[in-house]
Amino acid sequence: MSQIERIQGIGNQGPYAQGVRVGDWVYTSGQIPMVPTTGLVLTGPITIQAPQVFANLQAVLAECGADLTQVVKVTVYLTDLADFAQFNEVYAQVFATDRPARACVQVAALPRGVAVEVEAIAYTGRV
Template sequence: MTNRAIISTPNAPEAIGPYSQAVKVGNTVWLSGQIPLVPGTMELVAGDIQDQARQVFSNLAAVAEAAGGSLSSAVKINISLTDMADFAAVNEVMAEFLQPPFPARACVQVAGLPKGVAIEVEAILAV
């Protein structure tokens, strides 16, 4: 018997590939990377990097809630940016969604992301 559960919610974008929105095993939840897609329409959010980051963190929050947690349950956040000049702006948005003590985090610059977006964020929760 396995305690592995697939987490899915219509309040976050559907997967655009062969993966789940999240997988929960025991009290650990691995949230797949989210890009700034609007749930329901699957359209990319318009606006600057802060608008895009808010959509990404909103998407993550919806999946976290579906898993029985919240972003305050995050123990690790991984951020991928196509331009490290966006680092400070993304930090501001992250601080809107998470409060101290903050989870562990990595932020890296990448050559490209799905659909040509500027940001993708994934998380690990302990719920």
């Protein structure tokens, strides 16, 4: 039976773990453009919000013993698909190589009024 490790992370805003590691698998909660040390939520264009989202995602993965190169699946939530192209520019820099599978959906609203949220699944074992 796999051991389950839950990571609360800094800036956790709700009754959930920021990340959960189960054996070789890491599952992250959705990350928004909130600066963990201050609680400040970044607003403005997607090109301002998305880099903070990925910084948060990277921090949660690191706490779980993983990194972006081990991400196998990403789910992106956008409040406006008109932001899709600009989001992809940021995404392509973050995942320049080792690109994971991805889904991107438009949603009516996200927590704290942000424009983007991203969650990921990583595999840390050997293939």
